Amino acid sequence: QVQLQESGPGLVKPSETLSLTCTVSGGSISDYYWSWIRQPPGKGLEWVAYIYSSGSTNYNPSLKSRVAMSVDTSNNQFSLNLRSVTAADTAVYYCARRHSSTWYFDHWGQGTLVTVSS
Amino acid sequence: DIQMTQSPSTLSASVGDRVTITCRASQSISSWLAWYQQKPGKAPKLLIYKASSLESGVPSRFSGSGSGTEFTLTISSPQPDDFATYYCQQYNSYPWTFGQGTKVEIK
Numbered sequence: 001q002v003q004l005q006e007s008g009p010g011l012v013k014p015s016e017t018l019s020l021t022c023t024v025s026g027g028s029i030s031d032y033y034w035s036w037i038r039q040p041p042g043k044g045l046e047w048v049a050y051i052y053s054s055g056s057t058n059y060n061p062s063l064k065s066r067v068a069m070s071v072d073t074s075n076n077q078f079s080l081n082l083r084s085v086t087a088a089d090t091a092v093y094y095c096a097r098r099h100s101s102t103w104y105f106d107h108w109g110q111g112t113l114v115t116v117s118s
Numbered sequence: 119d120i121q122m123t124q125s126p127s128t129l130s131a132s133v134g135d136r137v138t139i140t141c142r143a144s145q146s147i148s149s150w151l152a153w154y155q156q157k158p159g160k161a162p163k164l165l166i167y168k169a170s171s172l173e174s175g176v177p178s179r180f181s182g183s184g185s186g187t188e189f190t191l192t193i194s195s196p197q198p199d200d201f202a203t204y205y206c207q208q209y210n211s212y213p214w215t216f217g218q219g220t221k222v223e224i225k
Contacts (some may be wrong), residue, residue: 044214045162060213061119094161103209104152106173108161111187 001015002027004095004109012116018082022095022109029053029076033098035105036069036080038091046091050098051078085116120144120175122207124217130225137193139220141206146186150210153182153191156219166191168207198221 008020022034036048049059051069053102059067062080071078082089096105121144131137141151154162164173166182169189179194193200201224205219206217 044218045207047214047216058212062213083145096161099167102150102167103214104164104167104207105154106164109164110159 002097002107004097004107006093006109006112007094008112008114010113010115012085012114013118014082014086014116016118018080018085018089018114020080020093020112020114021081022078024076024078024097029071029073029078032100034071034078035096035098036106037096037108038089039094039111040088040091048082048093049080061111070098087116090114090116119213120147120211120215122206122208122215124204124206124220125211126220127218128221128223130223131196132225133198134195135225137196137200137222139191139204139222141173141184141189141191141217142207143187143189143210147208147210149185150208151184151189152207152209153180154205155202156205156206162205180189193222198224 003025005023012018030053033050035050039045049069051057051071057069066083068081092111094111095109097107099106123142125140151169153166156162165176169180181192203219203221207220
């Protein structure tokens with residue numbers, strides 16, 4: 001069974017860069033699409049970005065100017081960088097795997113809370 | 119972006135009551151809709167995809183219906199473990215968007 005685990009700092013200062021990594025175990029990262037989805041405290045879910053195992057990416061237009069994803073297939077990991085963060089970026093960040101053929105998410109990490117504060 | 123609107127925002131029900139949650143899309147999404155269940159402090163869990171297809175391992179008391187712009191999630195006889203927040207998600211058009219959630223509470 002595929003498992004995903006997020007890692008990274010839980011506290012980031014305003015204007016700095018939020019960096020998270022998702023490690024995939026129990027299966028290969030190859031041939032799948034991998035996403036980041038975030039949830040501000042007490043609020044709903046927002047899709048942030050995806051990357052294919054080949055490295056092709058797509059980002060939510062609302063965040064496109066600040067976000068970048070990368071993939072490390074040798075270590076079965078993918079990463080998120082979000083630049084110039086503000087308090088509005090405070091959220092639980094989930095990594096997730098897209099279903100093999102279409103765009104719903106059938107495997108999720110447990111999530112990691114990132115707080116933006118000085 | 120396609121806006122997804124769920125109703126109600128909160129719902130109180132007793133164990134065994136029938137529960138229905140509605141999700142409306144701002145434009146037609148055909149049947150490209152998924153439903154998730156989320157419990158406090160946990161990741162969402164996929165329940166239903168393509169509007170009415172039950173994910174493997176999900177109890178048959180969960181069902182989904184609808185197409186176009188209006189969809190429903192029904193729990194035929196909720197059990198204590200089903201009291202949670204439910205989200206719909208459209209995957210017809212990029213960027214993929216979610217409803218704001220419906221919290222199902224025990225009456």
